[in-house]
Amino acid sequence: MKIILDAGHGGKDPGAKTFLTVEKDMALNIALQVREYLKRNHEVIMTRLTDEYVSLSERCRIANRAKADIFVSIHLNAHDDPRANGIETFSFPGSENGAALRNAIHLEVMRLLPDWEDRGMKEANFQVLRDTKMPAALIECGFITNEKDERRIHDINVRDTFARGIAAGIEAYREGVS
Numbered sequence: 001m002k003i004i005l006d007a008g009h010g011g012k013d014p015g016a017k018t019f020l021t022v023e024k025d026m027a028l029n030i031a032l033q034v035r036e037y038l039k040r041n042h043e044v045i046m047t048r049l050t051d052e053y054v055s056l057s058e059r060c061r062i063a064n065r066a067k068a069d070i071f072v073s074i075h076l077n078a079h080d081d082p083r084a085n086g087i088e089t090f091s092f093p094g095s096e097n098g099a100a101l102r103n104a105i106h107l108e109v110m111r112l113l114p115d116w117e118d119r120g121m122k123e124a125n126f127q128v129l130r131d132t133k134m135p136a137a138l139i140e141c142g143f144i145t146n147e148k149d150e151r152r153i154h155d156i157n158v159r160d161t162f163a164r165g166i167a168a169g170i171e172a173y174r175e176g177v178s
Contacts, residue, residue, distance in 0.1 A: 001070070001174055002043045004063040006128060007031035008075035008138075011053025016078030021144040023076045024051065026153055030141060031074045033163030038170065060131040070101055070173070071136040072166065073128050076153065077143045085146040086117025090138045093123040097135035100176060105137050105169030112165040113158075116142065116149075135173075139166060 007028040009015030015023030028051065035044045045066050047059045054062075063071045077088070089106035091098035099121070106121045119140075129136045141162045142149035152158045 001041075001170075002045065002066060002068045003038060003170060004045050004047065004066065004068045004071040004132075004134075005031045005034055005038075006047040006059050006063075006071065006073040008073055010048050010051055013053055016076060016144055018078075018144050018150060021076070021150055021153065023078070023144060026076050026141070026144070026159070027074045030159050030162050030166070033160055034072075034074070034166045034170075037163060037167035042170075056127040057131070059128055063132045063134065063136075068132075068134050070170065071128065071132045071134055072101070072105065072170065073126075073136070073138040074166070075138060075140050077140040078145045079143055080145075082145055082147065085143050085149045086119040087113065087142060088119035088122055088140050090122050090124040090126060090129060090140075092129035092136060093125065095129075095135065097177070098129065098137060099123075101135045101170075101173045102137040104173035104176065105139055105166055108169035108172060109139065109141075109162060109165030112161050112168070116152075 009024035
């Protein structure tokens with residue numbers, strides 16, 4: 001299976017920021033760990049390997065040019081309300097295969113992180129979900145604007161658990177469609 005892993009933001013686009021955390025750095029860290037879990041059995045293409053800016057259009061072009069089987073975008077969330085917390089996963093509205101991928105990833109991550117708030121499996125018209133020609137999902141790995149989520153995301157073992165869950169979800173999706 002050919003998998004595109006998209007570490008959200010990068011370069012001049014930091015994503016969400018707090019005093020302690022920059023989304024682009026944590027997203028890349030988790031995406032690189034997911035790649036480690038998948039590269040033995042799959043061809044894994046990263047939209048970025050370093051702290052570089054890649055436009056949303058280019059991320060979609062990378063995936064479409066590669067004729068990838070799936071696209072997974074990794075992010076961290078932020079909100080004005082510091083009580084907002086938890087994990088949510090998105091697919092493009094009406095995409096059955098995208099929803100199946102989203103559900104598999106979300107369920108595996110929540111299975112491995114049962115003490116995190118489950119914000120659910122949702123649909124959104126995000127460009128990386130809309131303009132990719134393969135099943136696509138976007139996961140938000142907690143809220144860096146929530147003190148508890150942010151503290152946990154700084155634990156390398158928690159980031160590794162997110163990575164293992166995302167990889168396991170991709171494998172569960174692959175088994176479901178083969």
